[in-house]
Amino acid sequence: MKKDYIRPLDIKHGRIDMNHGAGGRASAQLIEELFLPAFDNPLLRQGNDGATLPAANGRLVMSTDGHVISPLFFPGGDIGCLAVHGTVNDVAVMGATPLYLAASFILEEGFALAELQRIVQSMGAAARDAGVAIVTGDTKVVEQGKGDGVFITTTGVGVLPAGVVLGGDRARPGDVVLLSGTIGDHGVAVLSQRESLEFETTIESDTAALHTLVATMLQAAGRDSGALRVLRDPTRGGLATTLNEITRQSGVGMLLDEAAIPVRAQVEAACELLGLDPLYIANEGKLVAVCAPEAADAVLAAMRAHPLGQQAQRIGSVTDDPQRFVQMATRFGGRRVVDWLSGEQLPRIC
C-alpha cells in the first residue's frame, strides 16, 4: 500500500491527539503503523468496514467485555493481554472454540503512543498464543479528562462443537464443584500497584486463556454426555459471586469446603492486610466447573494434567436448597453463608 504520510508516527515520543480519532489521515496512519503490525493477519488486512469470515461449522457463541482496568500495566500482564484472555475465556466457558476477536479502543487525548504500542503488542501476542485472530477493530479518541488512558472492548465469536451443552442453569443436587487453581491472584496483583495501596508482594496476575483447559475437560467428561454441566470463569465479583449466579440460575444450593479452596499465602496475607475476602476477588485465569459425580474424577484428573489446572481441587457439591444459598464449611468446623458481593470490593479490576 502506498505510503501517504510524510513522516512516520513518532512512537517513542508521540501522544494521542484528537486527530487520531477523526477518521482521516491521522487515524489511518495510527492503524497502519501501530495496530496492524501488532495484530497482523489476512482477515484483518481486508481493510473494509468489517471482516468477512469463512462459514462457521456449527452453532455460534458470541461474548463481549469492556476492559477498564487501572493501572493499565500490572505484575503478570496488562490491559492488552487481559482484553484477549477475558473474552477468549467467556467464549471458552460456553464450551466453544474461540476463533475471532473484534477490538474497540477508546483512547484519551495525550496518551503516550509508546504505551499504546506496548498494549497492542501484548494483545497481538496473546491472540496468537490463543490461536484467535483479531479480525476487525475501531479506535475513538476522547478529550483529556473524559477517559482514562485506554479502554478496550473485545468481542469474541466461537463455534460450539455438536453435542456440547453447558449453562448456568444445569447444576443438579449431587453434582461436584471443581476449581482449577488458586483464587485472588489477579485482584491482589492489580491492587499491589494502586498508588494509594502499594504493598510488597511477588504475586502475579493469573491472566491466561483457558480454552485448551476447557477442551481437555470436555473430552474427559465426554463431549455429548452432558456430565459437564456448567463452566464459569470467576472474574469480577470472584468465586463467591460466580457460585451465587449458578445457584440462582439452577435453583440449587451449594456446600463448599473452605479448606479445599486453594489460596496462596501471600494472597491471604494481602487480603488480611486490606480487609478483603479472597472469595470475592477477581481471577482472570481460573475456572469453576460443576459436573456430574460420576465424571468428577476424570475431569479433575484432566484438569490437573493441564498446565493451567495443576492445582485443581474438588471444592464442594451442589445441594437441594430452595433458598439457593451458597454455604461453606469453615476450617474451624462451622458453617457460613457465602453471599453475593453486594457492594464494590475492588473498582476497575478488569
Add this chain to the structure above:
Amino acid sequence: MKKDYIRPLDIKHGRIDMNHGAGGRASAQLIEELFLPAFDNPLLRQGNDGATLPAANGRLVMSTDGHVISPLFFPGGDIGCLAVHGTVNDVAVMGATPLYLAASFILEEGFALAELQRIVQSMGAAARDAGVAIVTGDTKVVEQGKGDGVFITTTGVGVLPAGVVLGGDRARPGDVVLLSGTIGDHGVAVLSQRESLEFETTIESDTAALHTLVATMLQAAGRDSGALRVLRDPTRGGLATTLNEITRQSGVGMLLDEAAIPVRAQVEAACELLGLDPLYIANEGKLVAVCAPEAADAVLAAMRAHPLGQQAQRIGSVTDDPQRFVQMATRFGGRRVVDWLSGEQLPRIC
C-alpha cells in the same frame, strides 16, 4: 427468576455508582431492571457469559464500533440508536444480513439512571426495527472524571449470502459512483447542540439502519453479478474520506460532479457559518456505492424506490489515476482535488 433485591432501582432519581460495575448484586440488578427489559429477546435471556446462537448458513461478517458521541442526545437520535445503526450499517455495507449485536457499556459514576434507560430503550427499539437481536453485553463503571456519561461499543455479526462479493478494492475505471441522499445532516445536527456552538437549525441526524436499502441494491445489481463493487457508509471523515479510502484500496481515481451531490440548504448555511465543508461531515444513514456502468441505472432506480434512498444521485465516476486522486468538477466549471481529512474537523461526532 427470584427477586433478590430489597428495593427496585430508583430509575427516576438514581445515579450510577461504582457498585453497579462490581459484578455483584448491584450489577445484576442494573442488568435485570434496566437493560433486559429494553433489549428483551430469548438469546439474551440465556444469562450466561456469552450467547449461544444458531448455526449460521454462510460466510460470517463481523464489525465493531465504539460510540463516544457528545452530546448523548441530539435532534433525530441519541447514542443508543446510533450505536445500533452504526454497526448494523458496517455489517450491511459488506453485503451481509445483520443478525446479532453485542453491546458493551462504559458508564461514568454519577450518570443518571433515567438517561441511561432512555438510551437503552432507544437501542432496543432500533434493534427491533432493524430485525437484529442484542444477544450479549457487558457493563463497566469508571470514576467520575474518567469517562463521559456513557460510551457504547457495539459489535455486529451477520451472514453473507452466497455470491455476494463487495470490497473497497473492487472499484474499476469506468464504474459509476452513487450516493443515497443528502450529506452532512448528522454532523450538523450534533454540532447544533454543542454548548459552545448552539445555533438555530431544524436539521435532524439521518441516523438509520441501511440494510434493507443494501438488500434492494444487491437485488437490482444481481447478487452474484459482481456489478455492485463497493458499498460504504460515509460516517466519520465524511464522503471525502470514504471516497479516498476506496481510491486508495482500489488503486484508481475518481471524478465527482459537485452539482450532483445533494446538500440541504440549512446544512450548507451551517457549514458556511462554521467554516466547515459538508464533504467531510459525518453521516449516519447514507451510503455510497461504486457499481459497474451497465448496472448503474437499475441500482439507482432501486435506491430511489427505497425510503432511505429517495434522493439518491449519480455523483461521479471512477477514473484511471495512478495517483489515486479524488477530483471534483466544481459548480463554477473548475476542478479541485478532494483530499483526505488530515486533521480533526469535528471531534466526537459518532
